[in-house]
Amino acid sequence: MIRKAVSADIMNVMKIIEETIVEMHSYGNTQWDEHYPQEKDFLHDMQRGDLYLSEREEKIVGFACINTIESAEYNSLPWSLQETAMILHRMAVAPARRRSGVGLELMNFAEERALENNMRYLKTDTYSINIKMNALFVKCGYQRIGEMKFPSKEKPFYCYEKVLRRVR
Template sequence: MMSIIRPEKTDIHTIFEIFQECRFDLDAQGIKQWDDIYPNKEVIEEDIQNQSIFILKHDEEIAGVVSYDEMEIEEYKSVDWKHKDGRNIVIHRLSIRPKYQGQGIAKKLIQFVHGKSRQELYTSVRLDVYSDNQRAIDFYKKLGYELRGEVWFPRRSLPFYCMEKNLSEKIR
């Protein structure tokens, strides 16, 4: 059985473990998206405090995590977003425990974000994805996200692609 809920403070350690498992999994593929500085437990604590994080539980185990809110980072100002009018939501982190990858959990979490955002009358969903993570790029494109530009972050050798999805489109 699967459920998507807000995590408790007691879940911080487990969520951090998932981030670390994903980081090591990406590293093994040669993708240097995350490091030992980001994401960290403070980011998770802040997400819980701001109520901007959700977990997907599969048979009582946390299998995936997504955090999103309205906060756009400074780097996003240089991006030519398509949906400039209206309210936009930003996905900051999506992470699936490696043993659950390929089971549709990422799609369920993204569809959850789309559904909640539509209910709350947001116009679009924005995010950035590491340009060396082709699997993630393909995943978002399949869900209807369009490439809108790129941004650079410290300690990364490649840019992140900024992508956007119009929420008036049908959920894929």
């Protein structure tokens, strides 16, 4: 089940972030660290109504921020469409719940949100060495359209898009 986050969920979200950072760093992925993402990022997402949680047996097993707010770095990329897109940010699945369909559920939910809002376009990005997220995006039919750099990161971020075939 997927639902909107409430303030009581933040501790569990941050626990998943801590576990995810440890797991990412174990294979050299420094996309997330003690500086980003922070609790304030998720509180802001939640206050805007953009933070969605995946639950199994009444436990939070994953989450994603889904909205239409694009990073300024997206402006110079060769996107296929010049229209409003649903953007997927700050997605994580609890390491103990990986490979159980949670990531696919969240990705499908982002597509449903786009269609519910009469959008046929999704965008996202991840660190180039984030092997797991890059693989999930490809598995879900996203196309890599370019890359962008952040001054604080050594390697580029890959940017992805997906054009949906139908709009409600």
